[in-house]
Amino acid sequence: MKALAAGLALGLAGCAAWAQASPERGRALLLQRQDTGCVLCHQIPGLPAGGALGPTLQGLAERSTPAQARERIADARRFNPQTIMPPYLSTEGLHHVAAAYRGQTVLTPQAVDDIVSYLFEAKAP
Ligand code: HEC
Known part of the structure; x- marks a missing residue:
């Protein structure tokens, strides 16, 4: 229900997938250095020290x-x-992709929703 509340607060309640978005899952995804790598490039509120290759995601809700x-x-x-930021939901125009990962x-779209729900729920540390 917490996830649903987050979705409602963001005014996206009409979207069924969004209603299932989980900030807890999003947090775990953001922290995965191998699969997502977000913290390698971004400082993210509520998460241990991140990298500085990308802008801090602090205050994201105010500018986006x-x-x-x-x-x-x-x-x-x-x-x-x-951009140096990898495309997480596209397979177009990528080079040198290992055979097992091609295509x-x-x-997943759900994982991106989870991440976004965390980013827009997280409060300043
Ligand atoms: C290799 C470094 C790198 C990685 C990994 C990376 N990003 Fe980024 N990100 C950037 C850079 C650089 C920008 C600045 C804009 C641009 O270059 O497109 C950016 C911009 C953003 C923005 C817009 C920020 C703003 O101020 O509006 C968001 C949101 C974002 N990234 C989220 C993520 C998330 C979530 C992940 C993991 C799924 C991630 N990024 C992974 C480098 C990265």
Whole structure:
């Protein structure tokens, strides 16, 4: 129910997938250095010290909407073709992908929703 409350608070209650988004799962995903690597590049409120290759995600809710953050996580190249941030929901235009991973996105849409729900729920430390 906590996840549902987060979804309602963000005004996205109409979206069934969003209603199931879990900030707890999102937190765990953000912390995975191998699978997501988010903390390698970002300082994220409520998580242990992160990297500085990307901007801090502190205050994200003031400068972006959940939908915008989701788009950026899905494929940051849409906003900045030169970005070093990996596309988490796209397999287009990738090179040197190991055979076992070809055609697969790094994350599932549900996992991205979980991450966004954490980022927009997290309070300043
Ligand atoms: C290799 C470094 C790197 C990794 C890994 C990375 N990012 Fe980023 N991220 C960036 C950079 C650099 C930017 C700045 C904008 C750009 O280059 O597109 C950015 C921008 C963002 C933004 C927009 C920030 C703002 O101020 O509006 C969000 C949200 C974001 N990243 C979330 C994530 C999440 C969530 C993950 C993990 C799933 C992640 N990033 C992984 C480097 C990274």
